[in-house]
Amino acid sequence: MIRETVTARSAIEALRAGVPSRHAVSQLGTTQHTIKDDFQAALESVGAGRATEPLVISADFGNGKSHLLEYSQDMAERDQFVTSYNVVSPEMPLGSGHVVLKAVAEAARAPGRTGKAIREVATDLDANPAALAGLRHWAEKADIHDRFRALLHLYEEFRADEELRAQILEDFEGKPLGKTIIRQKLKEIGQAAAYDLASPRNPLLAHDRIRVLAQFFRVCGCKGIVVFFDELERMARFSKRQRIGGYEEIGWWRDIAKTDGAGILPVFAMTTGFVEENVTGNRQDELQFASSGFDVSDDGQPHYGRLGIELLKADPAKLERPTPEQEEEVRYRIKAIYEQAYGVTVRLLSTPATDANRSIRWKIRRWITEWDFMRYDPSYIPQVEGEDIAFSNLEISDAELERDNNDS
Structure with a gap:
């Protein structure tokens, strides 16, 4: 054949x-020219190191939303972005930052490569020592945990230790490297006291890891990472606790996308009616994040939940029939x-x-x-005859949702 x-x-x-x-996308293209143009403009902004607003796409069921996302993913890869397509589900609820990180890393595709994205592009670093030095310089200035500065230092120093380097890349993807090993390796290069490895629980480091991944991709010749989150409407079946966590996660992605030089572009897609039924009406989830008149919470962190709610409430790009x-x-x-x-x-x-x-x-x-x-x-x-299928609206309990072992 x-x-x-x-x-x-x-x-x-x-x-x-x-x-x-x-295969279908490459031969059919898309009729959604306005959304295509908006996406292209966002790619150009991120590629140039500028801040941008995430894209939110809304469509009636069966009107080509997933096809458009596949088309957009192909566009981004042709423009030299790493991409990651993820579907909200009990296995990937947005309420767990660490689970989201691992899903994003697992699904990441590097342009023109096969296999694990970070391992594929990492081979380019060995031939460009200045790029790795640039990544370490970014880490020194960035508001990330000292752990990642230590890991990048070790990655640079132990060029011949392929096993250690692979473990460091796995750490960036969400499989933590033990502190004992990190301290031992730092001691070997006389840097035992150079970094503070005391860290919060692993989920709180997930966002730092995503930022490191994006910068890693950039210094390896890519323009950044585009992350697609499809079927947000599935959050409707999650408990209130999980929905709140989901809005907070969306808010973080919005906040980081609007940071100059982040190299991150999130794209959220949902069916029409999700916001009206869950955010602003019926359940009125937005009331959980009623504005207090301040942009940060008592602990100094942005109100990510409110940022997420406001993003979804803003006028989404609606697929045209x-x-x-x-x-x-x-x-x-x-x-x-x-x-x-x-x-x-x-x-x-x-x-x-x-x-x-x-x-x-x-x-x-x-x-x-x-x-x-x-x-x-x-x-x-x-x-040919057919009939519509009614989907279950029963709530999925927290116990049925994915909970990573590193979440505690």
């Missing part, structure tokens, strides 16, 4: 399942992919009036199902 056929079949099967696919002309263009493109995938010629059937208000995902799956029948009987005119 030739490569083009395999690629076409992969695209069709992804479209049939309603999941994002690089494709025009009939755009829909027909998409249909012809998918037809061409289908014919290449299976080596057949298929017909375009008239669109039933009942499909007028259906989502583009629904229509794509209908077209593919019709062509499946035609492959076996070209004269057959299928009658």
Whole structure:
């Protein structure tokens, strides 16, 4: 089977399942030109070291949100950004910073590379000692824990110790290197008293690790990291405690994105109605973060929860429904992919009036199902029926949500 056929079949099967696919994205593109332009502008700002506001995208279910995110991820990688796509779920609730860190690191993709992003780009550092020195200089000035300055110092000094260097990279990804080992290695280079390794609980270091990761990627030749958080609406099934933690996490990402030189661009995506049903109405989660008139809390930390709420309440970028002309263009493109995938010629059937208000995902799956029948009987005119699926709104208890062992 030739490569083009395999690629076409992969695209069709992804479209049939309603999941994002690089193969489908590369051949279909996007009709969301306004959001595309806004995203490109944000990439340029982050790449130039400027602060920017995170992107928030809203769409009705099945109208191409995940496809747009896959398209945007491909855009970012072509522009030399590391990217990470993550779906909010019981396994990745936004309420745990350390779980978020590990998910972001695990899903990170480096442009033009395969495998673990940080390990792939780290190979470029050995040939550029000045870049690592620049990273250490950033760490000296940045408001991060001394632990990470120590780790970067060790990474620079122990060039021949591949095992230690791998452990340091794992620490940045959320698998902490023991303090005993760090102290021992510092002692070997006469720096035992140079760094304060007394640290808070691991979740409180998660955000520092994300900042270090972003800067690590930058000195390795990338422009920063773009992190996609999809399906925020799943937070609606979490407990109040977890939702509050989620808003606080969103607020931190907003705050760091608006920091010059951070090299971090978060993109949040949700279905239409999440804010009205959970943030401003019904549950009124925003009341948990009623403004006190100050920008920081009593412990000197920003009110991240309020920052997150305000970001979601602001006017999100709304996916536009494709025009009939755009829909027909998409249909012809998918037809061409289908014919290449299976080596057949298929017909375009008239669109039933009942499909007028259906989502583009629904229509794509209908077209593919019709062509499946035609492959076996070209004269057959299928009658495809479907029904909407109601999703459970039952609350997920805290015990069912992911809780990393390092969270305590």
